[in-house]
Amino acid sequence: MRILYFDCFSGISGDMALGALLDLGIDVETWKKELDKLSLDKFEVRTTKRRKGILEGTDVEVISHDSTTHRNLSRILEILERSSLPPSVKQLSQKMFLKLGEAESRVHGIPLSEVHFHEIGAIDTIIDIVGTAIALELLKIDLVYSSPLPLGEGFIEFSHGTIPVPAPATLELLKGIPIYSQGVKGELVTPTGAVIVSTLAKDFGPLPLLKIEKVGYGVGKHDYGPLNWLRVFLGETCFEFEEDKNVVVEANIDDMNPQVYEYLQEKLFQKGALDVTMTPIIMKKSRPGILLSVLARPEREREIIDVIFRESTSIGVRTYQVEKRMAKREIQEIESPWGKVRVKVSRYQEMVQITPEYEDCKRIAQREGIPLKAVIREIERLSQEIFPESNPE
Numbered sequence: 324m325r326i327l328y329f330d331c332f333s334g335i336s337g338d339m340a341l342g343a344l345l346d347l348g349i350d351v352e353t354w355k356k357e358l359d360k361l362s363l364d365k366f367e368v369r370t371t372k373r374r375k376g377i378l379e380g381t382d383v384e385v386i387s388h389d390s391t392t393h394r395n396l397s398r399i400l401e402i403l404e405r406s407s408l409p410p411s412v413k414q415l416s417q418k419m420f421l422k423l424g425e426a427e428s429r430v431h432g433i434p435l436s437e438v439h440f441h442e443i444g445a446i447d448t449i450i451d452i453v454g455t456a457i458a459l460e461l462l463k464i465d466l467v468y469s470s471p472l473p474l475g476e477g478f479i480e481f482s483h484g485t486i487p488v489p490a491p492a493t494l495e496l497l498k499g500i501p502i503y504s505q506g507v508k509g510e511l512v513t514p515t516g517a518v519i520v521s522t523l524a525k526d527f528g529p530l531p532l533l534k535i536e537k538v539g540y541g542v543g544k545h546d547y548g549p550l551n552w553l554r555v556f557l558g559e560t561c562f563e564f565e566e567d568k569n570v571v572v573e574a575n576i577d578d579m580n581p582q583v584y585e586y587l588q589e590k591l592f593q594k595g596a597l598d599v600t601m602t603p604i605i606m607k608k609s610r611p612g613i614l615l616s617v618l619a620r621p622e623r624e625r626e627i628i629d630v631i632f633r634e635s636t637s638i639g640v641r642t643y644q645v646e647k648r649m650a651k652r653e654i655q656e657i658e659s660p661w662g663k664v665r666v667k668v669s670r671y672q673e674m675v676q677i678t679p680e681y682e683d684c685k686r687i688a689q690r691e692g693i694p695l696k697a698v699i700r701e702i703e704r705l706s707q708e709i710f711p712e713s714n715p716e
Contacts, residue, residue: 324565324651326533327462329469329520330554333543334511337451338383339553340519342541344458345370346381347557357457358450360407366446368454373542375551380540383454385447396424396435399449408453415456415522423518426495448515455519462557468531469524471501475511475547493517499622501527509547526568533558567647569597570621572628574637575604577612584613587634594630595623618645650676657709659702661687666706677706 329335329343345351351370358368365388373382399420403413428435459467474489488510489497496517505511533556541553560566588599598618606612615635619627624642631637650671656663664687665680679702688695 324465324560325463326531326556326558326560327459327464327467327523328530328533328556328558329467329524330530330556331470331472331512331520332554333505333547333552334473334475334513335516335520335553336513336543337448337455337515337519338385339541339543340516341451341454341458342370342381342383343539343553343555344455344462344541345383346539346541347462347537347555348539349458349461354454354457354461357408357412357461358454361402361449361453362406363402363446363449366450368450375542378540378552380542380552382542383451385450387446396420402449403453408457409460412453412456412460415459416453419452419456419518419522422496422522423492423514426492426514426518430491430495451515452519455523459523464557466525466560467523469520469527470529471503471527472497472512472517472520473505473507474502475507475509476504477508479510490514496521507547509545511547530556531560531566533560565649565651567649568621569618569645569647570624571643571645572617572619572624572631573641574615574631574635574639575606575612576615576635576637577606577610579613579636583635587615587630590630590634591617591627594626595619596627654680657702657705659687659705661691661698664702666702668710675710677703677710679703679706 329340345354355368367386369384369386371382371384372379400417403416403420406413408416424435477488478485479488479490489512490510492514493512496514497512500521535556535558537557539555539557541555543551543553545551584601588601591599596617596619598616600616602614602616604612604614615631615637617627617631621644628640628642631640650669652667652669654665655668656665664683667678667680669676669678679699684695684698684702687693688698691698
């Protein structure tokens with residue numbers, strides 16, 4: 324699995340992100356041909372190697388001959404939709420612009436349809452965001468991580484006057500992301516840099532365990548002493564499995580009608596629970612009880628707690644973060660005598676495990692009036708013919 328890590332020791336901007344990615348060895352002419360699919364005129368992109376101190380990196384400069392300094396969100400999304408860019412690049416670019424638009428909408432207190440980008444709508448920002456999406460496609464990145472983000476201080480001049488650093492839209496985009504101050508006077512994280520890294524990065528923290536293949540440096544335009552670089556690491560994960568971070572919400576319950584548990588479990592899954600387990604326990608004074616454990620994504624934690632308080636007799640919960648290690652898996656469809664059936668294909672090193680999707684098999688058994696175990700057995704047999712490496716013999 325190919326991993327990209329943003330080492331934002333001096334912040335991140337759109338041109339720094341793009342420069343660092345191109346510095347990993349992307350063929351610039353190939354990248355420019357993809358960029359031409361935007362069908363935008365009146366601009367050119369110059370990429371040069373630039374040295375500062377003992378380091379050399381890539382500087383990206385967008386030369387705009389376009390007098391348009393602002394565009395609304397719908398216009399930018401229309402440009403992307405009408406382009407001949409690959410669907411994945413379109414979708415990622417649209418996702419970043421939509422996220423940026425939502426941040427501007429919240430900051431200014433106006434409907435999303437009324438958001439007009441000013442500096443953000445200029446050609447160079449469009450190139451930074453779309454160019455970054457193209458670079459990720461060319462590099463075939465699977466997962467992106469980032470370091471915590473350093474923020475500058477002071478004030479900058481904006482189209483509507485003077486605003487504090489970090490810019491309000493930048494702070495809106497960085498909610499929930501670890502930040503810190505370096506005491507530098509200047510804008511270390513720009514709105515474009517913030518939307519790029521907040522959209523792409525799965526997690527923010529130390530460099531994950533990986534085998535480094537390449538290192539790239541992107542040069543910033545401003546001079547903050549030695550702090551004028553963005554570094555990116557490209558490498559392969561050292562694990563044969565996927566990693567994820569989740570939260571566990573637990574509650575001890577000893578005074579609830581057992582019939583309510585089924586309803587509670589359904590409600591938890593509706594709110595995004597990944598798994599719900601109930602374990603018999605002995606509580607104080609030897610009272611029998613149930614340990615309710617709910618696994619969920621961190622962003623679902625509040626909703627899960629709300630369901631527990633509303634739908635159970637619990638008046639308190641415990642929460643803690645856990646790291647998951649999972650075999651690589653994918654869902655595929657196979658042909659069966661009863662039509663297409665989904666199977667889960669799990670891979671770890673040389674081992675392959677095939678698991679028929681229970682709901683598909685259940686639906687067939689009910690429709691055809693045959694035993695469920697017979698359906699599962701037949702799907703397993705067909706799966707071994709399609710994936711012979713899954714046969715332990």
